Amino acid sequence: MTSAADASAVDTPRSVELVEHAPASRLALPDAVGRALAASDIVDATPDPYTPGHWLLRAGSKVGAVAVTAPGCGEPVTVRITPKVPIVRLFFLLGYSLDPSRSWRDGEVEVAEHRDLLPALAHAVERQVDRALRQGLLQGYQATEESALVVRGRVRESEQIRRRFGAMLPIEVAYDEFTTDIAENRILRAAVERLLRLPGIPRDVRRRLLHQRARLSEVTAIVRGQPIPDWRPTRLNARYHQALHLSRAVLHGASAEHGPGDLRIDGFLFDMNKLFEDFVTTALRETFHDRRHASGSHTARLQDAHHLDEASEIRMKPDFVLYRPDGIPCAVVDAKYKAEKRGGYPDADLYQMLAYCTALDLREGHLVYAKGNAPHAAHQVRHAGIVIHQHALDLDQEPTGLLTDIEQVALRLVNTPRV
Structure with a gap:
């Protein structure tokens, strides 16, 4: 067994590389850094019971990078979490989360040259800010x-x-x-300055971000802790739309930035659970929105509140509910981006969907997962006459194929029978 003195002699890594939902990695870390990670909900961090000075780190569904600076540890320790899906696919999913109008999904955000999330995001924001400001600052x-x-x-x-x-x-x-000191320019400046504070930005991208900050130097800076100003998409600010959507991802994403005492955690993280849920529900809603214009039929609502019990005391909010023209629910969907267990998907998801179907008086419910080992499945619930479908979307495919899979799910929804 390694002694405490031996553990202290082990070099602390300046950079830790993890992969989303991969097995735990055993690393030598200062206790202050390990405890900070354990308390931050960024990764699962537990001390190694057999080797003092070492920690077991396992990434969940959050991807990105954070820098942890602890007293007495010298340089910060950077933790980078790589997503399982390619970066270009992640940005395609992000498009649905940020901009349902589809205006920036078709090759407008160049990220293919970067393998890590944060450099790709910084590069994309800088390119879009540059495009927005080519005609001068908006007034x-x-x-x-x-x-x-x-x-x-x-x-x-x-x-x-x-x-x-x-x-x-x-x-x-x-x-x-x-x-020029308006909300749109303030948001761009805040996003650029936020990226400049984060770890792992490539030197050439940082240099270009500094140039964009200089172009926005006359705009009032948003002090840390102040609310981000609201903006409305209009014809007049159309050239800013893509830059503002990506800036929103930087400023409102699942970021970590705090410092109790001399300890500081600073970084940027995407929650893949939220990103996948936003993609599935928004893509389905757009599918039915297009059909509604064509046929005047169904209406889709996201996170619509319902109740399980007659007294309306047990509240539930399915990710997606489809309604007939008369306002009666006709289909329900929940999106689940998670690591599946060895024998299939978690049973708790089936119980949750059964509750949704029972309360909404539906004979079928639909769970949509990121693709794993389990294929599409359908489960007939005993004595209830309810069928629960489990759909698997392969995120590592071209956007056209992914949207075709969404169309197939949508076709099943419109044919959902009622009890």
Whole structure:
């Protein structure tokens, strides 16, 4: 057995490479770093019971990179988690999560040259910001309230009385200023600065990001902790849409950034569970949206609230519910991106879907998984007359094939019988 002195002599890795849902890796780590990872819900981290100074790290469904800086450990330890699906496929799924309009999915985001998620994301954001700013910074009207020596816009009479007690100057005014300091530009700057703080950005991409930050230098920076401003897609800001969607992924993704005491964790992570759920439900909704325009038939709702019991005390929110024109549910879907167990998919998913079918008065329910070893299956529930389908989508295929598989699921949904 290795002694504590021997363990302390083992070099601490500056970079840890893990793969999503792969077996645990045994690594020498400072206890402060191991405990930080264990408490952060980034990876499963447990101390090795046989070798002091070593930890067992296992990645779950979160992918990306984080840097952990602990007191007395010198340089930060970077943990990189690689997704099982190719990066280009991951960005295709991300498109459905960010922009249901399909406007940026068709080859607009170049990521094929990168094998790691974070460099690919940084490269894609920089390219889209560059495209957005080629015609100069977007301008718009910004509502401004201030104290001034001359009247501009309108006088805020109540504020003038409350603050100035009858004095004539300065004057409390409100006006709309035509400026580049608008929400769209602030979001782009915040995303660029966020990426510049993250570990593992390639030098050439970092250099280009610094150039984009310089172009946005006159825009007000969003202080860490402040809410991200809202923006609405319009004809006037159309050239910004793709850059803003990707910036949203940077700013609102499952990121880790905190520092209790001298300990700091800083990084960016995608939750593949959420990404897969968003893809499946949004792709299905778009399929029925297109059919509705053609035939005026079904309506799809995501995360629609229902209740299991008559007293409406047990709430449930299926990922996807399809409704007939009369508003009655006709199909239910739950998306499950998870590692399957050796003998098939988890039984708990079947129990959950049985509850959905019972409460919605449906004879069939549909579970959609990322493809594993188990093929499509259908289970007849005893004494209930309910059939639960399990569909498997192969994410490592061309987008056209993946969307064809979604179409096949949609065809089964419209034919779901009621009890």
